[in-house]
Amino acid sequence: MTTSEEFRLKITKFYHSHRRDLPWRDTTDPYQILVSEIMLQQTQVERVRDKYARFLSRFPDVESLARATVEEVLGEWQGLGYNRRALALKKAAVEIVERFGGILPDDEKNLRSLPGVGPYTAAAILAFAFNRPVVLIETNIRRVFIHCFFRDRTGVSDEEILPLIQQTLDREHPREWYNALMDYGWHLGTTIENPNRRSRHYSRQAPFEGSNRQLRGKILRMLVDGGELETGDLCRNLDLPASAVDTVLSQLETEGFIIREGDRVRIV
Numbered sequence: 001m002t003t004s005e006e007f008r009l010k011i012t013k014f015y016h017s018h019r020r021d022l023p024w025r026d027t028t029d030p031y032q033i034l035v036s037e038i039m040l041q042q043t044q045v046e047r048v049r050d051k052y053a054r055f056l057s058r059f060p061d062v063e064s065l066a067r068a069t070v071e072e073v074l075g076e077w078q079g080l081g082y083n084r085r086a087l088a089l090k091k092a093a094v095e096i097v098e099r100f101g102g103i104l105p106d107d108e109k110n111l112r113s114l115p116g117v118g119p120y121t122a123a124a125i126l127a128f129a130f131n132r133p134v135v136l137i138e139t140n141i142r143r144v145f146i147h148c149f150f151r152d153r154t155g156v157s158d159e160e161i162l163p164l165i166q167q168t169l170d171r172e173h174p175r176e177w178y179n180a181l182m183d184y185g186w187h188l189g190t191t192i193e194n195p196n197r198r199s200r201h202y203s204r205q206a207p208f209e210g211s212n213r214q215l216r217g218k219i220l221r222m223l224v225d226g227g228e229l230e231t232g233d234l235c236r237n238l239d240l241p242a243s244a245v246d247t248v249l250s251q252l253e254t255e256g257f258i259i260r261e262g263d264r265v266r267i268v
Contacts, residue, residue, distance in 0.1 A: 007148055007168055008168055010148075010184075011177075011180050011181060014183070015180035019179070019180075019183060020186070022049065023053055025179060029129070030129040031061060031062045031104060032056060033128050033129040034089075034125060034129075035052065036048070036052055037125060038089045038116055038121065039051065039055070041082065041121070043080055043082065045186075051077075051079060055077070058076050059073075061102075062097060065089070066090075066096070066097040069268075070087065071223075073086050073087075073090045074267060078224065082213070083220055083257070084116075084255065085116055087115075088116025095113075095115065104125070104129070106126070106129075106130050108126065108134075120138055127178050128178070131174055131175045133171040133174040135162055139196060140181065140182040140185025140186055140189070141181050142158070142199055143185040143188050143194065143195045144184050146195040147188055149161075150198065156198055157200045158200075215240075216248055216251070219238070219245070219248055219252065220252070220257065220267075223258065223265065224267065227266065228264055228266040229264070229266070231264075234249075
């Protein structure tokens with residue numbers, strides 16, 4: 001069993017020697033933190049690193065993102081996957097401008113009212129943009145606590161971990177503390193068998209190849225690159241029957257990605 005003091009010392013010592021240089025750690029700008037947190041949802045750090053700088057170059061502030069078209073935003077998002085996040089981020093920017101005068105709110109209730117911002121993302125924004133000592137858990141943090149405090153356990157629940165996160169939290173420097181936890185969790189994920197497999201909440205991600213998610217991404221990429229297209233062209237390019245393509249187009253239309261006018265399809 002690891003004591004809180006031993007734990008903090010271990011994490012801090014590791015961080016001082018192995019801190020990862022990530023671009024979103026060089027800012028406390030709330031908009032830039034929002035962008036990074038939405039991008040990092042279910043996406044590996046290395047894939048986000050390059051896209052983050054390019055996205056901010058194209059949309060340097062919340063007003064420019066709010067003014068952008070969905071097609072422009074999706075164009076910059078290509079390669080990150082989970083395109084719903086791009087649409088949510090664009091909608092969030094509009095709401096920040098219209099409801100909050102272009103200033104990202106600094107309280108959980110208002111943050112969670114924004115599209116794409118759930119409990120974790122709201123907490124992460126509070127910690128990394130505003131240095132608030134909130135309790136947050138994600139895959140790397142979960143990995144650290146299971147490894148250090150539940151070495152002989154399986155089926156560990158987040159409800160068991162959260163009090164330990166609160167107990168060990170550096171309340172004066174929460175931003176740096178959570179960065180340190182995440183870096184140690186990343187280290188564990190690359191050097192030992194994944195402790196998260198002993199979490200009650202662990203599940204393997206479904207294969208991407210041949211998935212509905214892959215097909216959605218291909219269709220959106222074609223529309224971003226080619227502009228307005230006919231459904232028949234999509235079917236031929238994808239080598240799929242109209243029934244399969246139509247199902248995905250209906251989903252994308254319902255979610256606000258595309259507009260269908262007769263046989264023609266385009267980004268909203």
